[in-house]
Amino acid sequence: VQDGELAERLRQRGYRMTAQRQLVLDAVRRLDHAGPDDILADVSRREQGVNLSTIYRTLEVLEEIGLVAHTHLGHGSPAYHSTALPAHLHLVCRRCDRVTEAPTELAAGFVATLAAEHGFETDVRHLTVFGDCENCKEDR
Amino acid sequence: VQDGELAERLRQRGYRMTAQRQLVLDAVRRLDHAGPDDILADVSRREQGVNLSTIYRTLEVLEEIGLVAHTHLGHGSPAYHSTALPAHLHLVCRRCDRVTEAPTELAAGFVATLAAEHGFETDVRHLTVFGDCENCKEDR
DNA sequence: GTTTCTGCAAAATGTTTGCAACCGA
DNA sequence: TCGGTTGCAAACATTTTGCAGAAAC
Numbered sequence: 001v002q003d004g005e006l007a008e009r010l011r012q013r014g015y016r017m018t019a020q021r022q023l024v025l026d027a028v029r030r031l032d033h034a035g036p037d038d039i040l041a042d043v044s045r046r047e048q049g050v051n052l053s054t055i056y057r058t059l060e061v062l063e064e065i066g067l068v069a070h071t072h073l074g075h076g077s078p079a080y081h082s083t084a085l086p087a088h089l090h091l092v093c094r095r096c097d098r099v100t101e102a103p104t105e106l107a108a109g110f111v112a113t114l115a116a117e118h119g120f121e122t123d124v125r126h127l128t129v130f131g132d133c134e135n136c137k138e139d140r
Numbered sequence: 141v142q143d144g145e146l147a148e149r150l151r152q153r154g155y156r157m158t159a160q161r162q163l164v165l166d167a168v169r170r171l172d173h174a175g176p177d178d179i180l181a182d183v184s185r186r187e188q189g190v191n192l193s194t195i196y197r198t199l200e201v202l203e204e205i206g207l208v209a210h211t212h213l214g215h216g217s218p219a220y221h222s223t224a225l226p227a228h229l230h231l232v233c234r235r236c237d238r239v240t241e242a243p244t245e246l247a248a249g250f251v252a253t254l255a256a257e258h259g260f261e262t263d264v265r266h267l268t269v270f271g272d273c274e275n276c277k278e279d280r
Numbered sequence: 281g282t283t284t285c286t287g288c289a290a291a292a293t294g295t296t297t298g299c300a301a302c303c304g305a
Numbered sequence: 306t307c308g309g310t311t312g313c314a315a316a317c318a319t320t321t322t323g324c325a326g327a328a329a330c
Contacts, residue, residue: 018286018328050287053288053320054285072212077319130263131261156304156309156310191311197296
């Protein structure tokens with residue numbers, strides 16, 4: 001995905017191309033699982049004066065046009081990532097707070113079951129599993 | 141679970157039995173998937189003057205002694221429920237925000253896979269799935 | 281030239297903390 | 306009595322909003 005695609009997608013929905021939007025998209029792509037704060041920090045390293053509220057508003061737009069998505073990794077802020085990356089599950093350890101990524105295929109059967117039994121169409125990108133990771137489960 | 145059990149569990153860990161703790165536990169059991177606000181409202185209906193910060197502190201204690209647990213249902217506040225109830229999954233529709241409950245057995249295979257391939261021990265009670273529910277998926 | 285965007289400041293949420301008074305054991 | 310617990314107020318953290326000026330097209 002290149003600069004051009006951002007501009008095009010924005011225009012298609014009546015939005016305008018701005019430097020801030022490019023900076024935020026770049027930051028989301030560079031950092032992975034970053035929250036609004038992290039993104040502001042990254043953006044600020046490249047251009048001064050960008051405001052946090054712009055980050056929030058921009059993430060909302062980028063999500064709407066389908067270039068980024070977010071998950072809730074438990075604690076505070078949401079974690080944003082580029083939709084250009086292959087989808088993956090998040091395994092969050094409640095003890096050490098580490099986040100492991102896993103291929104979405106692991107959930108294929110589960111997702112199919114939810115569709116069959118509840119007519120529920122799962123957003124796998126947004127699937128976060130909480131529990132104890134390999135290292136921590138032994139400490140119990 | 142009865143009043144007596146709360147007092148006993150509290151004492152076992154060096155905590156004290158108080159009217160507020162009973163009220164909060166009762167509220168969590170009565171309401172399901174309630175956030176701190178809802179719980180305060182319920183408690184206040186029975187006894188005046190209880191403070192929100194007490195709700196937070198009490199929920200923390202009740203969770204520690206294993207009588208309540210919480211999940212994140214997406215939006216704002218966490219949702220608390222009694223651990224006396226049978227565990228269930230939460231299916232949250234991103235469009236209409238409705239929460240459907242589903243038996244944890246549906247995730248049994250998925251959970252087993254995560255254990256086998258990643259050594260990850262899933263907390264099924266905390267498993268929330270986001271997506272489009274039966275009614276909303278057709279609107280796309 | 282219009283309309284959208286942005287920065288700024290303030291407001292709205294949601295949660296935590298310090299502290300003196302209170303209460304349970 | 307002693308130490309855990311609570312109410313209150315203030316502090317925090319995060320996200321949202323109103324608005325005037327700046328920027329996009």
